[in-house]
Amino acid sequence: MPIVIRLDRVLLERKMTLTELSERVGITPANLSILKTGKAKAVRLATLEAICRELDCQPGDILEYVAADDDTEA
Numbered sequence: 001m002p003i004v005i006r007l008d009r010v011l012l013e014r015k016m017t018l019t020e021l022s023e024r025v026g027i028t029p030a031n032l033s034i035l036k037t038g039k040a041k042a043v044r045l046a047t048l049e050a051i052c053r054e055l056d057c058q059p060g061d062i063l064e065y066v067a068a069d070d071d072t073e074a
Contacts (some may be wrong), residue, residue: 004064007036010055033065 011018018036022029027047034040035047048059055061 002066002068003038004066005036005040005062006064007032007037007051007062010057010061011036014055017054021027021051024054 011021018032019029022032025032025047027050037041048062050063052059
């Protein structure tokens, strides 16, 4: 997957648990876990805004684009 979620890293840097973030943002721990593990297919901008507000970070601190390896080009 070309988009990598770095939520776990930011949580660790902020010394905050997933449960604490879920309470502050108003999202269930299960839904945040889906996002954290990269299994989410989409994220609402309002959700991303709330996460960034509570973690005092930028969206780029949480989301990272990583180019997929393309072995067909040679």
